[in-house]
Amino acid sequence: MEGAWTIAFLGPKASYTHQAALNAFSGSNFHLEPLIAIEDVFEAVQCSHANRGVVPFENSTNGSVVQTLDLFADLQKRNPDIIVCGEAYVGVRHCLLGHVKKPVPASTFSSAVIEANDDLSPISSGRATPTLTMPDPLQPKTQPLTNIKHVRKLYSHPQAWGQCKSFLSAYLKGSERQDVSSTSRAAELVASDESGTSAAISSEIAARVHSLDILAQGIEDRPDNTTRFLIIMRRSSPDSRHGEMHDTPGIQDCPDDQNDGMDTHKSLVSFTVDHEDAGALTRALAVFQKHGLNLTSFNSRPSGIAPWNYIFFVEFKGRRCGGGEGAVNAALRELDEVARGRRWLGSWESNLDRR
Amino acid sequence: MEGAWTIAFLGPKASYTHQAALNAFSGSNFHLEPLIAIEDVFEAVQCSHANRGVVPFENSTNGSVVQTLDLFADLQKRNPDIIVCGEAYVGVRHCLLGHVKKPVPASTFSSAVIEANDDLSPISSGRATPTLTMPDPLQPKTQPLTNIKHVRKLYSHPQAWGQCKSFLSAYLKGSERQDVSSTSRAAELVASDESGTSAAISSEIAARVHSLDILAQGIEDRPDNTTRFLIIMRRSSPDSRHGEMHDTPGIQDCPDDQNDGMDTHKSLVSFTVDHEDAGALTRALAVFQKHGLNLTSFNSRPSGIAPWNYIFFVEFKGRRCGGGEGAVNAALRELDEVARGRRWLGSWESNLDRR
Numbered sequence: 001m002e003g004a005w006t007i008a009f010l011g012p013k014a015s016y017t018h019q020a021a022l023n024a025f026s027g028s029n030f031h032l033e034p035l036i037a038i039e040d041v042f043e044a045v046q047c048s049h050a051n052r053g054v055v056p057f058e059n060s061t062n063g064s065v066v067q068t069l070d071l072f073a074d075l076q077k078r079n080p081d082i083i084v085c086g087e088a089y090v091g092v093r094h095c096l097l098g099h100v101k102k103p104v105p106a107s108t109f110s111s112a113v114i115e116a117n118d119d120l121s122p123i124s125s126g127r128a129t130p131t132l133t134m135p136d137p138l139q140p141k142t143q144p145l146t147n148i149k150h151v152r153k154l155y156s157h158p159q160a161w162g163q164c165k166s167f168l169s170a171y172l173k174g175s176e177r178q179d180v181s182s183t184s185r186a187a188e189l190v191a192s193d194e195s196g197t198s199a200a201i202s203s204e205i206a207a208r209v210h211s212l213d214i215l216a217q218g219i220e221d222r223p224d225n226t227t228r229f230l231i232i233m234r235r236s237s238p239d240s241r242h243g244e245m246h247d248t249p250g251i252q253d254c255p256d257d258q259n260d261g262m263d264t265h266k267s268l269v270s271f272t273v274d275h276e277d278a279g280a281l282t283r284a285l286a287v288f289q290k291h292g293l294n295l296t297s298f299n300s301r302p303s304g305i306a307p308w309n310y311i312f313f314v315e316f317k318g319r320r321c322g323g324g325e326g327a328v329n330a331a332l333r334e335l336d337e338v339a340r341g342r343r344w345l346g347s348w349e350s351n352l353d354r355r
Numbered sequence: 356m357e358g359a360w361t362i363a364f365l366g367p368k369a370s371y372t373h374q375a376a377l378n379a380f381s382g383s384n385f386h387l388e389p390l391i392a393i394e395d396v397f398e399a400v401q402c403s404h405a406n407r408g409v410v411p412f413e414n415s416t417n418g419s420v421v422q423t424l425d426l427f428a429d430l431q432k433r434n435p436d437i438i439v440c441g442e443a444y445v446g447v448r449h450c451l452l453g454h455v456k457k458p459v460p461a462s463t464f465s466s467a468v469i470e471a472n473d474d475l476s477p478i479s480s481g482r483a484t485p486t487l488t489m490p491d492p493l494q495p496k497t498q499p500l501t502n503i504k505h506v507r508k509l510y511s512h513p514q515a516w517g518q519c520k521s522f523l524s525a526y527l528k529g530s531e532r533q534d535v536s537s538t539s540r541a542a543e544l545v546a547s548d549e550s551g552t553s554a555a556i557s558s559e560i561a562a563r564v565h566s567l568d569i570l571a572q573g574i575e576d577r578p579d580n581t582t583r584f585l586i587i588m589r590r591s592s593p594d595s596r597h598g599e600m601h602d603t604p605g606i607q608d609c610p611d612d613q614n615d616g617m618d619t620h621k622s623l624v625s626f627t628v629d630h631e632d633a634g635a636l637t638r639a640l641a642v643f644q645k646h647g648l649n650l651t652s653f654n655s656r657p658s659g660i661a662p663w664n665y666i667f668f669v670e671f672k673g674r675r676c677g678g679g680e681g682a683v684n685a686a687l688r689e690l691d692e693v694a695r696g697r698r699w700l701g702s703w704e705s706n707l708d709r710r
Contacts, residue, residue, distance in 0.1 A: 062657065278651075297665070298655050300419075302418050307581050308415060310653075
């Protein structure tokens, strides 16, 4: 529609990133477009095909999404204008999706036989029973809603196995696992499997989209399992100064901001340090301390310059003000003296307490 | 054999970890035992089934091995006595292993037809040609040794895809990819595939073990692609004070050591910080700076305590001396005042310059 913003997100439809995009950009002013890979979302925003992009950044159980960090590191210089302008949190409620095993029709067997087969009882392929070799097994917080003994093969995104360890080790220990590109894709594959012996770790919304049965619900290890998504925009985008509910520009006027947004905003910066200068990282981190900028996350990835040389990602409380004023600008100037290749990746309003 | 040490490593045989174990423990005094998963290696050492363990820690292109970090984090309290006592570096030279497509026998066709089919020329399934959408494609540093047009499916460990991006995007763009548990396992699967249309990203040693053809050699993006392995031991092991060429105990007497081993040793420590105390991480890192301990790597993983609370892994130059003396002990005492759940993970002799 005329004038609507295009929001690119990591698809397919019904993915957790889709949920994050809906949380941040709901209503008819937004056209949501699923893309295949995280790098496609970066490219769509860099090339101005999309006004905003939504990408996964970290999961509270599994940690950082390294593909997203590497796209911010941008070793190939393909996304030089991307900055972060917002964030969204989505609670991850994994389900086991598949096909309920139909009970054997009563007319073909005596009732005694049906009872013995009792195909709808929640019998599993394994148990969380203490043994000599594993005296303290992981305790799953849920059990299957139906019999899942017929499940032979599992599909999911690699991150999901790590988020559902207890349930998998208790009930599906012997099943073959196949990595696929997304939890939604996993559901799609199971829907097309006519044998009925495969299942997907995916979302409730994917069960609806792909008409699958929910064999178990809330199978993630931690009830507070949450993924954080970042909203990205193009730095030089013509709409980067428009006021908008869901994001803030990378640099902004903040005249009334007495404490540089330290209670309300977060910022992200990346840098490398001189490979030969062993103390450079320690000195770089001391700059943040000196200016009272408290770190909220810290990541490192290979820099691509030389082995064992890293690019560091520091996220901290506070925002960068226009005009070169404030603690953040002061810290960035000092950081430039000890670090190399420093890149500003944006300030945005923290959403953690509002999720 | 009597008195030989058991060295557990991440198998299967012919894996890169096997190579690292051979580098560190060669000779008849060592019995090398391949195990299926990294956690099995930790468990074998924790339970004293093995005297030492060898596990991958980080790759110079792909970054940290998060499974190993999580086993050091030890949220399930299964490996409380594991410390690091050494390291080994192995250059990663990936090969494409498969079956050379046999030329059509000359007797069945005219020579003109054979020329047109020319099945042994290095024709690929793609090219690194600049296009409008990709003006600056990745340039692979090698090309296939033979025709690989018949390759339809690829097997490898997930980390290998990221290390061979250029070759894969230039020559095997359309091939299906299947993640498996190790590059050796990938070779094994290809060896048993009778269609001859699959290939594995694996090592030269795996080609020999599984009798496969080398279709391309040195297909990794970077010529300096290297994986670092850590050697682990049990802290309270009765042999932990024995002098041995390849490792050093976690804590040691270092009376003549004027600079706390800062030129020769590295140490690893993990800690968490108070979730509510926003400045705690910055203060914790300042402790290392204050005592002149230069950071060589820094990693963070979810702490398992609460979402967005992390466990940090700081590796630095220097070693911990016995008797509570020296810079490292002083830093650890101060770290205990600002950090929580601090865990000492050992000092060892740096091997970086000797690889």
